[in-house]
Amino acid sequence: MIKLYGLRMSNYYSLTKALLIEKGLDFEEVKRPPSQEEDFLMRSPMGKMPAIEVNGVYLSESIAIASYLERLQPQPALLPGDAMQAAKVMELVCRLKLNVELVARRLLPEVLFKQPVSEETKVAVKADLAKGMMAVDRLFVGAPYAAGEQLTLADFYTFYCFGLATGMVNAIYGEDLLDGYANIQNVLAIMAEQPSVQRVETEKSAK
């Protein structure tokens, strides 16, 4: 059975758990806070969550895990069969992850840990986020799903990346990051109804 290491509070842990559920795979959750200790680095070389363990082999990085799960359990398919369409889904996932979530994450120390972030950082994050949102908007299809007619990995990344990013932006700038992005808001609403996501969110609040 697959073991999933990390904490339910993490958006990438939640995303990975939702994918495991979506794919109908058996898994066991192993509660482990991220750390730089050797036993954690062995599972996840940057000391981040999540990581999975399959037959004694460890794998970290949500995209790598998603890629493994897609091959392990092809149905339901979360990538289109066409090579270019599948790559376009991954392109959107990269933009969401690298140019929105990772940028907004720079605000996290102040929002979650009361460690003030400099004004310089706040200005830079705002500018980088504006650029990232324009890039996402260029790739986002929203008909009705993130990458088109099919539910894909990009919908899961949309849900879990914006879950964090909108919270950070609202807390620091008092703004709605998704103001004017009706198609992204629509995908968030669709994903909130997805049974796999609902189970993750329910179990998260149950702790």
Ligand SMILES: N[C@@H](CCC(=O)N[C@@H](CS)C(=O)NCC(=O)O)C(=O)O
């Ligand atoms: N790129 C990684 C990001 C994972 C990540 O940022 N995890 C956060 C929690 S959501 C973490 O472990 N943070 C603790 C740390 O950086 O020490 C992925 O997609 O899996």
